Amino acid sequence: xxxxxxxxxxxxxxxxxxxxxxxxxxxxxxxxxxxxxxxxxxxxxxxxxxxxxxxxxxxxxxxxxxxxxxxxxxxxxxxxxxxxxxxxxxxxxxxxxxxxxxxxxxxxxxxxxxxxxxxxxxxxxxxxxxxxxxxxxxxxxxxxxxxxxxxxxxxxxxxxxxxxxxxxxxxxxxxxxxxxxxxxxxxxxxxxxxxxxxxxxxxxxxxxxxxxxxxxxxxxxxxxxxxxxxxxxxxxxxxxxxxxxxxxxxxxxxxxxxxxxxxxxxxxxxxxxxxxxxxxxxxxxxxxxxxxxxxxxxxxxxxxxxxxxxxxxxxxxxxxxxxxxxxxxxxxxxxxxxxxxxxxxxxxxxxxxxxxxxxxxxxxxxxxxxxxxxxxxxxxxxxxxxxxxxxxxxxxxxxxxxxxxxxxxxxxxxxxxxxxxxxxxxxxxxxxxxxxxxxxxxx
Amino acid sequence: xxxxxxxxxxxxxxxxxxxxxxxxxxxxxxxxxxxxxxxxxxxxxxxxxxxxxxxxxxxxxxxxxxxxxxxxxxxxxxxxxxxxxxxxxxxxxxxxxxxxxxxxxxxxxxxxxxxxxxxxxxxxxxxxxxxxxxxxxxxxxxxxxxxxxxxxxxxxxxxxxxxxxxxxxxxxxxxxxxxxxxxxxxxxxxxxxxxxxxxxxxxxxxxxxxxxxxxxxxxxxxxxxxxxxxxxxxxxxxxxxxxxxxxxxxxxxxxxxxxxxxxxxxxxxxxxxxxxxxxxxxxxxxxxxxxxxxxxxxxxxxx
Numbered sequence: 001x002x003x004x005x006x007x008x009x010x011x012x013x014x015x016x017x018x019x020x021x022x023x024x025x026x027x028x029x030x031x032x033x034x035x036x037x038x039x040x041x042x043x044x045x046x047x048x049x050x051x052x053x054x055x056x057x058x059x060x061x062x063x064x065x066x067x068x069x070x071x072x073x074x075x076x077x078x079x080x081x082x083x084x085x086x087x088x089x090x091x092x093x094x095x096x097x098x099x100x101x102x103x104x105x106x107x108x109x110x111x112x113x114x115x116x117x118x119x120x121x122x123x124x125x126x127x128x129x130x131x132x133x134x135x136x137x138x139x140x141x142x143x144x145x146x147x148x149x150x151x152x153x154x155x156x157x158x159x160x161x162x163x164x165x166x167x168x169x170x171x172x173x174x175x176x177x178x179x180x181x182x183x184x185x186x187x188x189x190x191x192x193x194x195x196x197x198x199x200x201x202x203x204x205x206x207x208x209x210x211x212x213x214x215x216x217x218x219x220x221x222x223x224x225x226x227x228x229x230x231x232x233x234x235x236x237x238x239x240x241x242x243x244x245x246x247x248x249x250x251x252x253x254x255x256x257x258x259x260x261x262x263x264x265x266x267x268x269x270x271x272x273x274x275x276x277x278x279x280x281x282x283x284x285x286x287x288x289x290x291x292x293x294x295x296x297x298x299x300x301x302x303x304x305x306x307x308x309x310x311x312x313x314x315x316x317x318x319x320x321x322x323x324x325x326x327x328x329x330x331x332x333x334x335x336x337x338x339x340x341x342x343x344x345x346x347x348x349x350x351x352x353x354x355x356x357x358x359x360x361x362x363x364x365x366x367x368x369x370x371x372x373x374x375x376x377x378x379x380x381x382x383x384x385x386x387x388x389x390x391x392x393x394x395x396x397x398x399x400x401x402x403x404x405x406x407x408x409x410x411x412x413x414x415x416x417x418x419x420x421x422x423x424x425x426x427x428x429x430x431x432x433x434x435x436x437x438x439x440x441x442x443x
Numbered sequence: 444x445x446x447x448x449x450x451x452x453x454x455x456x457x458x459x460x461x462x463x464x465x466x467x468x469x470x471x472x473x474x475x476x477x478x479x480x481x482x483x484x485x486x487x488x489x490x491x492x493x494x495x496x497x498x499x500x501x502x503x504x505x506x507x508x509x510x511x512x513x514x515x516x517x518x519x520x521x522x523x524x525x526x527x528x529x530x531x532x533x534x535x536x537x538x539x540x541x542x543x544x545x546x547x548x549x550x551x552x553x554x555x556x557x558x559x560x561x562x563x564x565x566x567x568x569x570x571x572x573x574x575x576x577x578x579x580x581x582x583x584x585x586x587x588x589x590x591x592x593x594x595x596x597x598x599x600x601x602x603x604x605x606x607x608x609x610x611x612x613x614x615x616x617x618x619x620x621x622x623x624x625x626x627x628x629x630x631x632x633x634x635x636x637x638x639x640x641x642x643x644x645x646x647x648x649x650x651x652x653x654x655x656x657x658x659x660x661x662x663x664x665x666x667x668x669x670x671x672x673x674x675x676x677x678x679x680x681x682x683x684x685x686x687x688x689x690x691x692x693x694x695x696x697x698x699x700x701x702x703x704x705x706x707x708x709x710x711x712x713x714x715x716x717x718x719x720x721x722x723x724x725x726x727x728x729x730x731x732x733x734x735x736x737x738x739x740x741x742x743x744x745x746x
Contacts, residue, residue, distance in 0.1 A: 046703045101705050151744040161742050217469045
């Protein structure tokens with residue numbers, strides 16, 4: 001890895017002071033907690049009891065923590081050596097929900113393990129698949145991952161949870177203030193930039209409390225919870241498998257892997273100003289770690305995860321990319337999985353805080369995607385490889401009902417804007433390569 | 444300096460946490476239902492503190508109490524309407540016989556709150572009422588709370604919502620009321636009430652079915668005139684599960700439980716699902732399952 005870029009305060013191999021390690025790790029943990037709402041919604045959807053919700057959330061935290069450590073380690077062909085933590089992947093949500101609906105927790109576990117194994121295979125052969133993922137395609141994937149965070153982020157930011165609701169002024173006020181503080185600290189304060197997310201969190205929680213936006217009954221319930229407890233309920237649910245869910249989980253797994261692919265490329269770019277092409281061995285190791293995390297999560301009874309675009313963006317925003325942060329954030333997340341009291345507070349993150357954080361990190365992710373696309377030197381062919389899948393991917397958000405008119409076999413490819421864009425970009429890139437010759441038409 | 448920074452951040456973090464509000468409304472998914480409950484609770488508090496003077500506050504247009512299709516109504520324990528800024532003709536009249544489009548005695552049901560010794564007794568009431576914007580009867584849900592003024596006079600203060608959206612707690616209360624009726628009046632009365640489309644057990648597109656311990660359908664308001672006896676013991680849902688087994692197993696460990704039922708794919712628009720609430724009751728030595736279901740809300744970001 002070359003010298004650290006100018007805007008990085010503590011590089012990959014540097015050891016920051018302990019106070020920095022602790023505060024920056026805490027920021028990563030808060031970010032990693034921002035999608036813990038997904039297992040909560042999932043278990044509530046299948047009528048699960050509070051204990052089940054708590055258990056699945058805690059087990060997911062443990063798996064994500066282990067994955068984060070593994071990712072930062074880079075040994076034996078596993079891990080990338082980057083701070084690229086895992087969190088509940090929104091791209092797995094629809095597939096996990098379908099599995100939970102069809103066969104409850106046993107089928108969710110079984111299919112999550114299957115998704116992990118699929119990613120192992122993908123990671124093993126990703127070097128040979130390099131021709132499928134030129135910078136314009138990977139940049140587009142990164143950009144669409146950011147777009148995928150917008151519905152959740154904006155919904156929480158505006159306080160709109162269900163269709164037909166209007167903007168909630170107090171939520172908008174708290175979210176705007178939280179976002180403004182984080183953006184302001186990044187731009188105008190070099191010292192506090194390190195802790196922008198943590199200060200944003202603290203302010204957001206305080207304002208949420210003042211505006212009555214905290215989940216008080218949830219907090220009371222958390223206060224009653226013990227400091228330390230095993231997250232495993234009596235008897236793990238069995239493992240089940242359903243062939244009909246294979247396509248949707250393969251797609252979710254590959255999409256998750258591509259998202260991680262994009263995150264790892266972003267990490268490379270953050271740590272190397274002179275980045276020109278992905279280091280496929282490193283990326284393969286990163287995907288192996290991601291696959292191990294998903295598999296472990298399924299085995300112990302958590303929800304599938306993937307690497308976090310938000311946290312990668314945070315490494316850039318804070319200027320701290322030291323892998324020690326990966327170890328400490330991962331370890332803390334594992335420990336919090338064993339503390340129902342503390343993890344309960346993280347799970348109860350107020351909507352405006354979650355919204356502000358998600359929009360903050362989405363901003364970095366979007367620009368990272370655009371930068372990767374731009375770095376490829378856009379010509380006429382690449383213009384279409386980027387723009388046509390983007391049009392259809394975004395179009396899917398506006399016309400979601402169009403999917404139902406597709407043949408069943410194709411529907412899985414249009415499962416989400418990210419999946420559709422990725423598949424179209426890969427296919428189009430291969431088609432437009434034909435006889436493209438050496439002429440370069442600059443757009 | 445760093446320790447100061449740390450203290451500042453954690454100080455900010457925990458400073459305001461004890462001041463959070465709104466625990467009583469957190470059981471509701473929809474914000475409009477939460478806001479309605481919160482409005483009525485605050486109105487009851489104001490009556491408790493200031494007595495009848497609170498009605499002057501409630502009448503102020505474009506205040507937090509009145510405006511934007513939001514208003515409060517107040518009845519005394521005899522059914523006398525003492526405040527209603529929208530139906531001015533109601534004020535000063537005893538409306539204990541007021542009925543909705545189905546003949547449901549709206550006000551007299553609200554007056555049941557006064558027989559509850561709890562000074563904060565409250566509840567939801569559902570009735571078919573004319574939507575003034577469309578001149579058609581629609582389901583209206585009202586949240587009503589008891590409030591005792593400093594003079595000792597008891598009032599029922601409430602507010603309503605047209606086209607109120609179904610919450611889990613509505614379904615749970617419905618089943619609970621049915622179980623109470625079964626315990627107090629027996630099977631014949633309950634079954635007759637459940638099948639009566641004008642009864643309080645058929646509201647907001649909800650109804651209660653009764654299953655016997657072997658899966659026989661004893662009451663199915665969705666098909667009230669079906670002569671053929673049906674058994675759901677072998678029925679599977681859209682996910683291939685024996686749904687009766689799912690209910691029976693969940694009720695073997697608790698008296699009541701929620702389960703998810705996947706409906707068969709009638710269209711190609713994906714899976715439809717219902718949340719089913721079931722309660723096991725034993726009547727004269729016979730096990731009965733009371734069940735009701737609804738389509739759970741889907742957050743905008745999940746679509």
